[in-house]
Amino acid sequence: MEKAQKDQSLEDAILGYRAVIPFRVRKALGSSTPDWEDVVDEILMQAIEKVKSGGFRGDSSVGTFLYTITSRRIIDHIRQKTKVLKHAPEPAPFPGPHSEAESRERTRQITAVVEKLKPKFRDVLYLYYYKELSREEVARELGISPRRVSERVNYAIKLVKKAVKP
């Protein structure tokens, strides 16, 4: 009975990683990969099964335990997919989770904030995040110091965060 309660609380902890595991999987596979959600489900199932079978002894944190399972499953998936791709074409892009209403609303809010930023902040965001230049490259491009680039990026992020989280 005690073990069952412990397993249940571990399962709840694992389900609390529902946001972290998809992030890692999408980052590794790309959010346009259609089966990334299946991979996430497989990881969660595998983790819960391990807990039930006593495979997780609590030597490491739940986070580290899930990180290990997630990383291994991603590697397996990439290997498997490479084999399949030799015979099958790339599937059509699958719409990401950003089509949800909540996500759309946040997108609208962030867009509005960025549009209202002064040009000096927009320029830094454009070069640093859109063009993916390094801080030093942005500094050279705009004739300012790298430290000033960081300050402008942080300030812009702060404004965005403030606007999105009332």
Add this chain to the structure above:
Amino acid sequence: MSKCRYESLIDGYLLDKLKPGERAEFEEHYFVCRSCFAKMSERDELIRILKTEGVLTAPAEQPARGERAGAWIRGAWASLTPRRWAAVGVSAAAVILGLWLIMPRAGTVAPPLVLTGDDAVRGAAVTAVAPVAGVPKAPAFLEWRSAGDGMEYRVSLSGKSPLLTASTRETRLALPEDVRARLKAGAAYTWQVQAFKADGTLAAVSSRIAFKILPKP
């Protein structure tokens, strides 16, 4: 609230700029650090929006300090149409002409030389040698430097009134005794040499040289 040391890796991770070791370390970290994961999620959303929503445009022409002059020149160059090119050419020609008109002519300009009492001429100069300034007694010769081959020199000597006018092809003139006799101690005199070419044109002239016969002690 203290800042997690992994926070500085968020941008690098999302923009795929971390080294493989750092990347793996950070991935393991955000599985156990809720704060970093929350911040990374927010940043990821922001970057996605910036990249996909077309909310940003390239900065206005804002080159680094060292390149601003070059950029200005390139901009000006690019804005020149054929008509503007013609205008630039005409303006440049006008400026050059103006400068040519107001600038002194090339070459060394000789100082104004007094040819007669009122006239002055510009041209090559004959350099007087002696007598100049103070002399102890009436000079036997008037002497100057050559102004060129084949010159005829016309020499004039004056006190309060003209005393002598003579011509010679040498670079000195012996003063006749009667003229020397009229040169008095303590008095001031002037002399001048003009050099004429064989065709009779004036080629050079000396300044009017003043000398004084010093009084006898």
